Amino acid sequence: MFNQHYRVRFAPSPTGSLHVGGARTALFNFLLSRKHKGAFVLRVEDTDLLRNTNTALAEQLRDLKWLGIDWDEGVSQFNAPDIGPFGPYRQTQRLEIYLKLAEDLVKNGKAYYVNSNEDHGAASLATPLRKAIKLKIPTNKQYEFNDLIRGPIKINTNTLDDFIIIRSNGLPVYNFSNPIDDHLMKITHVYRAEEHLYNTFKQLLVYEALNFKVPLFGHLSLILGQDKQKLSKRHGAVSCDVYREKGILPEALINYLSLLGWSPKNDLEFFKIEDLIEKFDAAGFNAAPAIFDEKKLNWFNTLHIRNLSDVALYERVIAFDNSVTLNSDKTFLIKLISVIKPVATNLEMIANLLKRFNEDLFEIKSETLLKFDITVLKIVISLWNKALSKTDNTFISESQFLQIIEEISKESRHSGKNLYQSLRIAILGTPSGLDLKKVVPLIKLESLKRRAVETLNQIDRMS
RNA sequence: GGUCCGUUCGUCUAGGGGUUAGGACACCAGAUUUUCAUUCUGGUAACACGGGUUCGAUUCCCGUACGGACUACCA
Structure with a gap:
C-alpha cells in the first residue's frame, strides 16, 4: 500500500495542451511520489468554464502517458471512471462541496455575499445571476510559511484584500477549490511553479478559515524563454x-x-x-x-x-512515421537504422533518411545537380554504372565497393569530394549523408543500377 | 506602483569562508573521416555591484542594480 504520509498531486487545467513547464511539475511530483513510495494524484481544475476545451484534457493525459508519467489516483483516460477513494477528481464534479463550505463560512461570519457586478465575465455564462461570496480576511496580520525550496516566506495581510471564493455563477475560484481539494485528498506536499507563490497566502487564509491542516509547500523555479520571460x-x-x-x-x-x-x-x-x-x-x-x-x-x-537497440529504435521510428515501411522489409530497415543511429538527432531525421532508400521515393532535386560540375558528375557516375553492370551478385560487398571506388578514381582522375559526392547523388539522391561503404552493401544491386541510370538520364536532360 | 522571489561561463548547473571556481550544451580551433555529421584532442568563457563581518569573501549579513512572478468573479 502507499505511504499515506506522502501524497503529492499534479492539478492541471484543461485549457490547452501539456506545457513543458507543466510536464516538469508533473514529473517532479511523480518522481517524489515514487521515491517516497507515496501516492501521486491527478486532479483536474476545470472551474474556468470559458477557457476549458474538450480536447485539452485528453491531450494532456495522453502526453503524460507518453512521457511515462503515471498516477495512482485521479482522472482516467478515455472517460473511464476516476480512480481512488477521494473522488471525484474533477472540480466541476465537486461543486456542492465548495458551495457548502462557502455557505458555512458565511454562517460563521467568515465570508459574505456580494452583489454581482455586471462588469465581470460571469454574466456571459448566461446563468441566472446570483450573489458571489467573498472571504473576509484579517487586517494587518503577518503570515508566514516555510517553503520547501525557498525557506521562510512572509507577508502581511495589508497587501491583500477580501477576495471572491465563489463566483456569481456558483463555481469556486482556484484559490478556494485548490486548498479544499488538497485537504480533502489528503495531500501532504504541494510542489508547484513559482507563479503560485503569492497565491499561497490567499490559500493559507482559506485553510485557516476552514480550520484545515496546512500542507507543506515547495515552489519550483519558473522555466523561461530566451528573453527571460515566462515560457509561453x-x-x-x-x-x-x-x-x-x-x-x-x-x-x-x-x-x-x-x-x-x-x-x-x-x-x-x-x-x-x-x-x-x-x-x-x-x-x-x-x-x-x-x-x-x-x-x-x-x-x-x-x-x-x-x-x-536497433530494433527498439525501429519500433519508435515506425510509430513516429509508418510510411517508412512502404515496400521495405523490416530487416532491411533495421540494418539501415544501425548505420543511421550514430548520426541521428531525432526520429524525423531517421524517417527521412530511411525514405531515401525507398526506391519509389528516389529523386534528385535539380538544384542539387546545379551545384555540381556536370562533367565531373557524368564521368564518375558513368563509370559507376559501368562497374555495376559488370557485377551480377544480388548485393555488392563493402570490399567490392571499395575496389570499385578505387577503379573509378583511377580512371576518372577524381577523388575526395568530387568522387564521393557524385556517387552519393547517384545512390541516395543527395550529396551529403551517410557513410557509403556501410550503406551500399545494404542496397540491392538492381536498385543501385536503376538509380545510376536514372541519375544519368536526369543529367542528360539538363545538359 | 505595491508585495514577493531570484542573480556562478551565452545556456543548464556543481561548489562553497582560503579552489588553477568543476561538469554539460552551444561556440571556436586542430586531428580523423569521401562530404555534412560522428568521434577524438584542445580552447574561449562566469561568481551583477557597493558596503559590512572576517586574517581572508564568490560563499555569511545589509543595501543597490538588474531580471522575474503575482497583484481577476484565470489557473
Missing part, C-alpha cells in the same frame, strides 16, 4: 506534443526537463526515468529560474537515440 506560446514550441511531433524521444524530454531547476549535485547528466526515481531528492531543487534551451534538449535526444 509566443516563444514557439512550448508544449510536449510539438516535441513529440519533431521526433524527440519522451525519455530525452524527461531527462532534459529533470535538469531544469533540479540537480543531482554531481556531474552526471544522462538519466532514464528509473534512474531519476532512484536519485531524486528534494534537496536538489534550485530556486533560480531556468531558460529553456532546445539545443541541449536535442543533445539529450541523440544520447537517448543511441541508447536504444
